[in-house]
Every structure is written in C-alpha cells, then in structure tokens.
Amino acid sequence: MRDRGSEEMAEHLEESDFVREVGACFAPGGRLSRKCPGFVSRPSQVAFAQIVARTLENRETAVLEAGTGTGKTFAYLTPILLSGRKAIVSTAGKTLQEQLFNKDFPALEAALGVHVTVKLLKGRANYICLRRLKNVRQMGLPTKQAFDDLRKIERFAAVDSTGDRAGVKGVPEDSVIWSYVTSSRENCSAQKCPYAADCFVNKARQQARDAQVVVVNHHLFLSAACVKEASDNRMLPDADIVIFDEAHKLPEIGSHFFGQELSSSAVFDQLQEVRRITISRHRHALDKNLTWEELYESARDALQDFVLKLDELGIHEGESQNVALSVSSGSVTCPSTSSARYTQCAS
Template structure:
C-alpha cells in the first residue's frame, strides 16, 4: 500500500496537479514519476536508494518534490557550486510556490566562499603594502561588505572570482580566532551555519558535507545537523571526494601563511624576542628550497620523490627547522594568545608533515598536487567503503543520483565503493530518442593514440572538417592539457571560426562567449567534460580525442591497482576501465541536452571498436546510431 508521501507525490504529477498548472507545456514523464516514487519510498521507510537518471529524466524535480512534501529535514548535496546555486535560487523557490509549501531553506558553502570581516580590516590596515590592482579590489570588496547580507562572494560582481584579493579576505580555518574575534556576532560564516541548523532544506556541496562529517567523527565540529534525509546529486563524484576527506591533506600555502603570522605577532607584540622572526624566516627559506626541488621534478608520487637523495635531505631539513621553531615558541607560551594558537597549528603541521614524509602505510597513496605557488600533500586510502559504512548511519535515508553511475548496466561498483550494496538500485534511462537524435562516429584509418604527434595531426584534420561542416558549434574535449595545446596551436592558424581555449577565461566566461557567438569552437579538458549544459543548435558536434583512461603513473591509481592485485583482481577491469567508462559518459553527455537536440559525437580513438574492452564502453553509452564513415557524420552535421 502506498504511503501518504507517495500519494502526495503522485498527485503532483497528474494532469490537474501543480506541475501541470504551473509548468508551461508540462507532460508526464513516467521515468520521472517512477524516480520520485522510489525516493518517496526511501524517505518514508528510512531506506537507501541509488538512481542513475539519464539526461532528460528530470531528476532534480524527482528528488526535490518528495523532499519538500515530506516535511522532514533534508540535506541536498551537489558536486558543484553552479548546481548548488541553481537549486537554491531557482528550482527550490519555483517548487515551493507550485506546491504551496514554505519550509525554511538554507544555502551553506565552504568557509572560503565567505568574507571574513576580521581579515578585511587587517588587509585594509596594511593597504600600503599591496599592489595597485589588489588595493582596488580590496576597496571594492570593502564597499560590497557594507551592503552584503550574507558575505557570500557569489554575490560579488565587481571583483573577478579568481582575484588575488579574495584569497586575502576569505574566511579560513587557519586564521579564525573564534569567539575572541571582534566580529564574532556579525560573522558571515557563523550566521550561514546557524541558518543551516534551523532550516528544513539545506543545500550544500559534497566537499562541505564530507568535511563536516569527518570533523564531526573526530569530535571537533558540528556544522550540519543530523538530517532525516541526505540526497546526493552528481553522486558519481563521491568516491574520489570521499578519498580526499577520509585521508589527510596539508597545504604548504597554509604553512607559509602561519609562518608569516608568527612574524607579524613578533613585530606587533614580541619585539624583545628577535629569534622568533629569524627562526621563522629560516623555515620559510627552507620551505622555498624544498618547493623548488619538488617543482623541478613535477612528479606526483611521493614514494618515488622521497627516494631521491636531494628531496629526502631537504624534507628532513625542513622538518628539523620547524621543530626548532616549535621549541622556541614553547618557551614563550602564555605571553600571547595569538602566539599560543599559532604554536598549536604549528604542532599540527609538523605532525602531518612527519606522517607524510615517513609514508609507511602500505594501504594508502601519498601524492603531491602542484599549483602555481604551492603544493598540496595528500594521503588517500585505497578504498573508502569501510569509512563510508561508518559514516552513513541507519537513522538517515540516503539517496544517491547522477546521470552517470552505471557500468555495463550495473550500479554494483558504485554501491560497493559507497558501502551501499544493500541499497535499492535503479537505472532510469533517458526518454530521448538517441537513435534518431545522435550519431557516434569513430573514423576509420586512425593511427594509434599512443603516438602523440601522429594523433594530434589526425585530430586536427578531423576537427577542421567537422568544424567546417558544423559551422563552428563544436566542443573539442581532451584528456590532457598537452594535446589541447598542440591542437589549439594548429587550429588557431587554420580555423575560420572563433576558438575559445580553456585558460583564456573562466569556465563560465568561456561558456557565455560560446553561447553569445553562436558559431564558436570550445577546447577544454576535465572540467568541461561535465556540468556543462548548452542546448539547441548552438552545439551540434562534440569531438573527444581519446578514451579517458587515468594515467598508470597516478599515485592513487597505482595504490588501488596494488590493492586489487592483493585481492587477486585485475586492476584494469576493476579500477581503470570503470573509471574511464564513467568519464567518457560524462563527455558524451554534453551533446544531447534536450528532446529537440541533434548532433554528432566523434571519438578519435579506434580502441573502442578494435579492443575487447570497447564493448564495455559501448554497452554503457546511450543507444546512439553508429558509423565508421566520417563523411556520413559530416553530412549529418551540415543538416543539424
């Protein structure tokens, strides 16, 4: 017998229901109703469900409607800030009006998305030490801070989202002094969290959710409530994000900031102790030397790096310098609250670096991520199922959904990764007619993709023909920045259509230009493979350079591969192939976004048709028409 919630949800989708009354051109999609009912059952019975909902199912309304009608406290977690803001500012307001419900809603982002008033005042006081551009941005932020109600940088339009000044005044765990702060009562981060605790529907992102849960497990924090229901959209991202949070990480940017703060404390209140400054400067110099050695190698596998004599020597020398500073600060405990807090953080960093440098746990991967002026040290477990089993308690209904979860028509791999093998598993296929709307072309006579120069030359030739046939209106998706640059350089000299290349502008900036121009070609890597929605005839062709297998040199892959071998499993079949299938599905998903869309996908990698594992890719992709004849694909593009 259907529960009351299931009955309410079913009524919402009827021809006389609220959706039909408020949504222009509403037509019942049975898969959408089926998904909504499955989530209703999960909520009503405190059970768990995993749903792959293909493009066009309407998964957002399918999970928001049961959430809103349930009356329960629900956390909705997304993989991106864009979707987070779309849910909070667009979808939820529309649905609450349609359903005539008015639960309290809250949007909560990670700390770095909020202005810290204390840091802003600090920076304004030291304004004479920054360059003209940064000062101009700080003045704009100061002006905006006076009128902002929530301090969310998402509402700051007068300063670029990647501006250096934002990093100077963003809230951070390392610089927060809690209740001792003069701005504690007005703190934007604190207020956002208070709103979340009181709300019935709380919209967060996966990083914040896991950061909160992991901290809560250690007893250090409680930022989010223990909600009745947690819904993960873009759930395909969860296994990798979980790895990050169940491991450990340490940013050297944070270490630099701490050392600079210690010097500032010396200069402002402890000038009788010059050793504090000199020891801190020695640590900064040792850190720079260590950085330079790491950047020279560019290697991300720490086990290999620490095996190099020069890096091993510099690493232990850095740790020794930090320990000398620690002993010095311990001799001055009690002289300054700020110095005492800095000492606590220094000890924490020393402990993390020591664990990382020793790298003696065979069950984890030790890796180094490089940024422009810093490195991020990561310790990641090979498998997070055990940690997830403890995290996902039985008092909560857990809902996982994405357009890309299944591998060869099975959700078993994702369920195992999340320790959710007992959850109900559903695959809701897209209602789009892929056979009629799309064509997959793997051109004949392609060379082997391992020969990068030959592959680039062939790819440029294919791209030129496809771009001409489509009159622009093309995405070219790459598995490496190196190949992107090779192809971009060649096409820049030959293409008559506007080229938009990743790195020229922000992701949203490039997409905005693509839509405005109407005949552009966009070249991008990883971040453009997902979360991009261009509908209609603005996009008719998607070209993918090769199957997106992860590099065998990736430290986390190597650790997972070793773990699979220990269990007598094939690393390629259980680790590499499933990841590549999910990634390819994300890229393919950029092409058909609407029931009226038409287009051609060109994959320049013949392994999908001439290797045994190619069948696994094809079985997992939407049922597109297929051809090896490039001319047929070009003819179809001319008609799109």
C-alpha cells in the same frame, strides 16, 4: 532508466497516502502541470519520485540512476518539500548548488503551494572574514589591482547580509585579494574573535540549523565528516534526509578527504628538505665516501622504480585507485581498502 522498467518498479511499491500524493503532483493535470509552463508528465519521473517518497517514508537508503531528461531534480525535491522533514541536499559543484537554491526550489515551492525555509551553505573560504577585512590594509597588498578589488569588497560587506564572495561584482574568482579577506579553519579566531557576533560564517551555519532544507556541495559535506567541532559551531546540522545529486562524483571527491595523495614532486621536495637538514645539522655524520648527490640519485632511482611498478598495476598519472603498500617486502598490491591518488610531476 526506461519508462517500462520504471512503471514495473512503481507497480511493486505499496502506495501509501504520501507516495500517492507525490505521484499525483506529476500526473497530467497535477500541481506541476498546472503551475509549471511546458511541464509534461513522464512515467519514468513519476516512478522516480515515488521511489524517493517511499524511501523517505520507510527511512531507507536508495541509489537511483536515470537518464538525461528524466527530471531527476524535481523528482527528488518534491518528496522532500512535501515531507516536512529536515534535509540536506548535496551536489558535486557550486553551479548545480546555486541552480537548486535560486531556481528549482523557488519554482517547486510556488508550484506545490508550500513554503519551506531553504538555505545555501558553502565552505568557510566562500565568506568574507570581517576581522581580516578590517586588518587587511595594515598587512599591505601586493598590487594596485588588489587595492581596487578590496574597495569593492569593502562596499559589498558594508551592505550585504550574507558575506558570500560570489555576490561581489567585478572581483575575479582568482583575485589575490581573496586570500587576504577570507579565513581558514586554522586562522579563524572562533568565539574569541571581536566580530564573532556578526561573522558571516556563523550566521550562515545558524541559518542552516534553522532551515528545513540545506543545500551544500560534496566538498563541504565530506569536509564536515572529517572535522570534529563543537555542536554549536558544526559545519552542517543534523538532518533526517540526505540526498546526493551527482553521486557518481563522490568517490573522486572523497578520495581527497579520506585517501592519501602521492606525487613525485612531493617526494623530491621532502628529499630536498632532508638534504637541507642533513647538511646544516649533521654534516659530521655523513659518510665521506658517500656524497649527498649519490644519496639523492639513489632515492630518485628508487622512486622511478616505484612509479614503474604503479604503471604495471595500471595506476597512471592523476588517477585515484585503491592501493596497498607493503614497505617491508617492497611490494605494491592492488586493490585494498584505502584509497590513494598518484600524480606524476616533472622533477
């Protein structure tokens, strides 16, 4: 977004008191320049912030793009903080999510002279499960390193109020112990759990409901959109404002939640499962003139033909595209309204 274009866009905005207040924060001698060392007023940033302010004020939707160095983060956070309304800010990954929470929000609150309750909310697997932590020693652990990591987690959980695994020092992100001491939606006992009152996930969600601003990532936001839960235990609270930072990554992440994934390895796994069931339960029904190996080869040839057809359509390994499958006619067309991901794996 060039400065000239930004200035022209800002000139066409009907400046309310709120829009003018937001713009004044970014002006030379404004609150940000007085409180933030090295801050330089930029017309493009002022325009960006005022567009966000007007969008919030009119309860509209806006899609904004600006180049590196524009100062987008402060430009959308400032109107949120000054609005006094409930907001959810979603980022593509945890790195920016934690930067917003630990650095940008505190800096802006101090500069603007406002106090806003901001909470960081992550997915369930990021929090220690007290029930599983209590019972893990009875399950048995595979390695000595897992026991060493467990002791660190136990010490952390005894004194920390969040249960956020990111706060545990000395335990790698890929340690096997995490699968033993965190929960999933499938194995969570919910309100039947004896530790429900102290559950770190429940506490985090309650704090998010009470906060003015909740910082999440796209995976959690889209996951919440897919799951129906009781109103008192929903992943995300209701909000007046939703901001998607790094919104260009939403389609890719969204395809995992709202699309279908196809991989050659998954198809072959299913073929092997069919083979196992067929041989164990229905051996007598097999045509003696047609062996399983011939059936398997026939299915594999059909899959390879399908892969070639996808390649002709420009759908390659690891890519997400809109695909329509017509099984009855044996055709594959592109595009359609549903999203699919194809991953080719060695068989």
